[in-house]
Amino acid sequence: MSYQVDLTNCDREPIHIPGKIQSHGFLIAVNSKTYNISYVSENVDAFTGFTAINLLGKNITEFEQLLKISGDVASLQQLLNLAKATKTSDTINPLTIDVKGLGYNLIISHSLNDLVLEFESAESDLGYDIQKTIGRSVSEILSGKNLDTLLQNAALEIKKIINYDRVMIYKFNDDGHGEVIAEVKNDHLEPFLGLHYPASDIPKQARELYKINLTRIIADVNSESSAVVTFEEDAAPLDLTHSCLRAVSPIHIQYLKNMGVESSFSISLIAHGELWGLVACHNYSPRFIDYKARDASKLIGQILSSALEYRQDEEDNTKLLELTEAADTISGYLKKDPDFTYALIGNNVTLKDVTTATGVALIYNGEIDVVGQTPTKEQIAEIAEWLKTNMTDTVYSTHRFPTIFTAAQQYSDVAGGILACWLSKELGEMIIWFKPEQVTSIKWAGNPEKPVEETKDGLLQLSPRKSFESWTQIVKFTSEKWKNDEITAVLKVREDIIYAINRKANEIRILNERLQLAYDELDTFSYTISHDLRTPLSSIKNYSELLLSSNNSLDEPAKKMLDRIIKGTDKMHMLIKEILHYSRVGRADLEMSPINMGLLLREIKREVLSALKPGNIEFTIGETPSIIGDSVMITQVFTNLINNAVKYSSKSIPQKVAVHGEMQNNEVIYSVSDNGVGIDINYYNRVFELFKRMDNAMEFEGSGVGLAIVKRIVEKHNARIWFESKLGIGTVFYISFKTS
Amino acid sequence: MSIPDILYIEDDEDFAFIMQHAVKEVKEGLTVEIIDNGKDALNQLKQLADARVKPKLILLDLNLPGLSGLDLVKRIREITFLKYVPVVFFSTSDNPKDVKASLELGANAYLTKPAGYLNLVSCVESLYNFWFTKNLTVN
Numbered sequence: 054m055s056y057q058v059d060l061t062n063c064d065r066e067p068i069h070i071p072g073k074i075q076s077h078g079f080l081i082a083v084n085s086k087t088y089n090i091s092y093v094s095e096n097v098d099a100f101t102g103f104t105a106i107n108l109l110g111k112n113i114t115e116f117e118q119l120l121k122i123s124g125d126v127a128s129l130q131q132l133l134n135l136a137k138a139t140k141t142s143d144t145i146n147p148l149t150i151d152v153k154g155l156g157y158n159l160i161i162s163h164s165l166n167d168l169v170l171e172f173e174s175a176e177s178d179l180g181y182d183i184q185k186t187i188g189r190s191v192s193e194i195l196s197g198k199n200l201d202t203l204l205q206n207a208a209l210e211i212k213k214i215i216n217y218d219r220v221m222i223y224k225f226n227d228d229g230h231g232e233v234i235a236e237v238k239n240d241h242l243e244p245f246l247g248l249h250y251p252a253s254d255i256p257k258q259a260r261e262l263y264k265i266n267l268t269r270i271i272a273d274v275n276s277e278s279s280a281v282v283t284f285e286e287d288a289a290p291l292d293l294t295h296s297c298l299r300a301v302s303p304i305h306i307q308y309l310k311n312m313g314v315e316s317s318f319s320i321s322l323i324a325h326g327e328l329w330g331l332v333a334c335h336n337y338s339p340r341f342i343d344y345k346a347r348d349a350s351k352l353i354g355q356i357l358s359s360a361l362e363y364r365q366d367e368e369d370n371t372k373l374l375e376l377t378e379a380a381d382t383i384s385g386y387l388k389k390d391p392d393f394t395y396a397l398i399g400n401n402v403t404l405k406d407v408t409t410a411t412g413v414a415l416i417y418n419g420e421i422d423v424v425g426q427t428p429t430k431e432q433i434a435e436i437a438e439w440l441k442t443n444m445t446d447t448v449y450s451t452h453r454f455p456t457i458f459t460a461a462q463q464y465s466d467v468a469g470g471i472l473a474c475w476l477s478k479e480l481g482e483m484i485i486w487f488k489p490e491q492v493t494s495i496k497w498a499g500n501p502e503k504p505v506e507e508t509k510d511g512l513l514q515l516s517p518r519k520s521f522e523s524w525t526q527i528v529k530f531t532s533e534k535w536k537n538d539e540i541t542a543v544l545k546v547r548e549d550i551i552y553a554i555n556r557k558a559n560e561i562r563i564l565n566e567r568l569q570l571a572y573d574e575l576d577t578f579s580y581t582i583s584h585d586l587r588t589p590l591s592s593i594k595n596y597s598e599l600l601l602s603s604n605n606s607l608d609e610p611a612k613k614m615l616d617r618i619i620k621g622t623d624k625m626h627m628l629i630k631e632i633l634h635y636s637r638v639g640r641a642d643l644e645m646s647p648i649n650m651g652l653l654l655r656e657i658k659r660e661v662l663s664a665l666k667p668g669n670i671e672f673t674i675g676e677t678p679s680i681i682g683d684s685v686m687i688t689q690v691f692t693n694l695i696n697n698a699v700k701y702s703s704k705s706i707p708q709k710v711a712v713h714g715e716m717q718n719n720e721v722i723y724s725v726s727d728n729g730v731g732i733d734i735n736y737y738n739r740v741f742e743l744f745k746r747m748d749n750a751m752e753f754e755g756s757g758v759g760l761a762i763v764k765r766i767v768e769k770h771n772a773r774i775w776f777e778s779k780l781g782i783g784t785v786f787y788i789s790f791k792t793s
Numbered sequence: 794m795s796i797p798d799i800l801y802i803e804d805d806e807d808f809a810f811i812m813q814h815a816v817k818e819v820k821e822g823l824t825v826e827i828i829d830n831g832k833d834a835l836n837q838l839k840q841l842a843d844a845r846v847k848p849k850l851i852l853l854d855l856n857l858p859g860l861s862g863l864d865l866v867k868r869i870r871e872i873t874f875l876k877y878v879p880v881v882f883f884s885t886s887d888n889p890k891d892v893k894a895s896l897e898l899g900a901n902a903y904l905t906k907p908a909g910y911l912n913l914v915s916c917v918e919s920l921y922n923f924w925f926t927k928n929l930t931v932n
Contacts, residue, residue: 587885591906592807598910599814619909626908630887637888685889 068258070290073278073300075271077341078173080281080298081108081116082291085168088113088133092167092291094298096279100172101152109284124150124159133168136161147344149175158344162295169291171298177343179215187349190214191356200364204235207332207357212237215342215350217318217334221245224330225260228252231330242337254308260328265294267321267354268347271301273339274309274316297344309335316340318347320354324362332357369538372409376542379406384549393417393553398424407546408472408539410486417482427487428464435460440473441481447547448474448540452488455530462530465490470532472539474547476554484550486543488532576639583629583636590629594622631758634689635743638765643683650723651677653684654712657692665699667708672699675713678721680790686766693759694725694786700753702729702783709783719792726785732778740776749780796846797826798925802834802853802865803883808906812852815913819921831860835868842874850924855884855891863891863898870899879924 074080079100082092089112093105101120108116116122117129135145147158156175161168190210197203204222212220219242222235229252236246255263263269278300281291293299309317316339320332332354342350379402386396397404397415403424405413412425414433421430421437428436439458440449452470455461461468469490476482597618600607607615654674662672680687695712702708705728714723730749732740739745741764744757767774767788778784799816803809809827816825826848828834834853841847851869855862862882869875882895882903892903907916 588805594909595811599811602910
């Protein structure tokens with residue numbers, strides 16, 4: 054036998070209309086309206102002595118009389134009426150009848166426009182009535198405490214009942230490939246337990262038929278199948294979907310022969326409407342078990358299916374429960390603990406426990422925190438960078454990460470699989486879970502990659518594997534798969550985290566608003582206070598001076614005291630003036646315009662020199678590129694800086710003060726340098742604080758407000774200020790303004 | 794109606810008192826009249842204008858009851874007869890915005906109140922020199 058198949062069509066072989074049946078029984082089909090025989094299997098002759106040609110077109114009643122059918126039914130016609138009335142004929146099947154004195158099981162099924170009657174011998178290779186033992190078997194099976202023992206028990210019990218050489222439980226994985234997960238066999242047979250079978254071994258349409266026909270018997274792979282014939286020209290081949298005699302695909306026959314199997318029987322295991330697996334029974338010699346035995350096996354299969362469904366659900370639920378409990382615990386921490394990161398990873402239950410991962414990384418607030426086994430933080434940063442462009446959805450998961458992100462091959466031992474979710478895409482904040490690589494060896498039953506061979510004429514021939522010796526495939530860079538439950542738990546915990554982040558952000562926003570309000574109030578307050586303080590202060594000074602100048606009767610001590618009063622008011626006056634300036638910067642709105650810096654600096658130079666009157670000074674103004682700013686405030690900035698430069702260098706001879714600006718990329722940087730007393734670098738951060746004066750500045754007059762004002766204005770302009778200084782050598786202040 | 798050389802609109806009693814002293818110290822016989830309310834000042838100036846007389850110099854504070862200094866200078870400039878009378882602000886504030894506004898509204902100068910009597914005397918002296926002796930044509 055040689056069947057050419059196109060590789061792409063191998064999933065499309067029409068196995069439900071083979072046009073043939075297995076020859077251990079015979080088949081007739083009658084038109085469901087006329088009850089005239091429309092199809093007959095050719096082997097009817099061997100069972101009845103009537104040829105197919107003789108029978109075709111005859112009415113069912115005539116057929117009944119010809120074959121001398123007798124049994125526990127009134128008539129075939131009545132039986133067909135009954136079958137038509139029911140959707141499936143399961144309730145009436147099988148019917149024990151005699152044909153020419155021999156016992157048969159009659160099985161009726163529906164086809165498109167026909168009713169199919171199949172006659173199987175009542176003689177079974179099984180010597181006893183299976184239905185008597187089934188109750189005990191079922192209770193044995195169900196005594197299994199977990200899924201594995203349940204399946205092992207099932208294999209054992211089924212083997213006991215139907216007595217095949219080998220009974221395996223075969224489970225389908227998501228990709229269609231199967232694995233033998235339980236096996237009971239005769240001692241001398243080679244074990245298949247643990248072997249994997251490629252998806253092509255049981256193609257899709259076969260899997261579909263397994264969902265419809267819950268049992269399937271192939272009695273003898275070596276028997277010649279019998280054609281189903283019809284009178285009608287161009288008639289469609291009879292649909293044998295529901296037939297139990299349906300011939301087997303020659304490819305599958307070859308497959309079984311290659312394995313040395315002569316007879317097979319399978320029971321479908323269905324969970325949640327899908328084919329979960331099969332109980333696959335092999336016999337190394339022909340074997341036929343009758344309809345009743347098959348029906349009993351089907352019952353076991355159904356009971357096993359529902360137990361499976363239940364146990365699988367139970368185990369899944371237990372796992373899911375653990376994950377959601379962890380998610381709930383963390384959500385509890387988030388509500389209580391203001392330290393967000395600690396809530397997520399600092400307690401006994403951490404983010405890691407939301408999945409079955411072995412490690413987790415939290416990338417939040419510019420930091421990477423880890424729990425468990427993870428790559429290094431540098432590596433995590435690289436992964437995060439990669440995810441920024443590749444994680445388009447909320448969640449990303451892969452169990453083969455190093456094959457996608459090849460840099461991870463270096464550390465596949467901790468990151469064989471990753472599951473990641475965004476916290477904030479804008480900020481690049483996320484969580485990444487890691488599962489270690491499992492270098493798994495899959496034992497295939499034969500090399501799965503070679504199911505197809507080329508024939509001499511160049512056509513591809515589907516050639517079922519001849520060798521079933523196990524063929525080991527090593528799978529690298531692969532972790533255990535991420536389950537839906539894990540992703541569900543991750544999404545839940547993500548919701549909680551984002552809620553917590555938003556709540557926190559809101560709190561901060563409200564605090565900010567309050568702070569802004571307090572800040573504004575403080576500015577108004579200090580402005581008002583200092584303004585109102587000025588007037589009475591002026592009066593004190595004015596009257597003191599008036600007293601001094603217009604009253605000749607004052608003695609010397611009294612004059613001295615008035616002098617001290619005047620000095621005090623001067624000092625206070627200066628402080629108030631500075632505070633006013635400082636608070637004015639906070640209150641004012643900027644009026645930005647391009648500033649002619651050359652003009653401005655020359656004017657300031659003139660004013661400062663005329664006010665401080667330094668003796669010997671070299672004051673240079675270099676390049677003066679223009680900047681954009683509020684001219685009044687910028688004037689204040691440079692007045693204060695230049696004033697300081699001249700003031701604090703007053704003891705150097707000669708004094709050197711230089712101001713110049715230069716363009717650098719998108720910035721204009723101005724520097725004001727002097728050769729004065731310098732600033733102790735230990736006070737670097739305090740220099741700009743309000744009322745802070747350095748020790749070595751005490752001998753110079755000043756309020757400690759000037760640089761605070763400078764800093765405030767600079768910040769308002771989104772510019773930067775810094776300085777370099779050496780004690781006794783001098784100081785350079787730099788201000789960098791953005792040009793755009 | 795006697796016409797003072799200087800009309801000083803100031804609500805601070807102390808400063809008004811000191812000013813009177815300072816003016817006397819600059820020049821004996823120079824007269825100064827104090828008005829402590831913006832509204833009263835405007836009324837008085839209107840009467841003077843109707844009588845076709847005017848002070849040689851108007852000094853005024855920024856913050857005044859009744860009518861603010863800025864409003865007052867604006868109203869003064871609306872009186873044709875007083876269009877060119879020298880108006881000088883004399884204020885505690887040195888806010889550049891106030892300075893700018895006052896000059897735009899027609900003030901001739903903006904002086905920050907000097908600290909101390911001695912400074913005030915020299916300030917008044919330079920005012921006197923400028924507005925009374927050098928710029929006689931204005932008056």
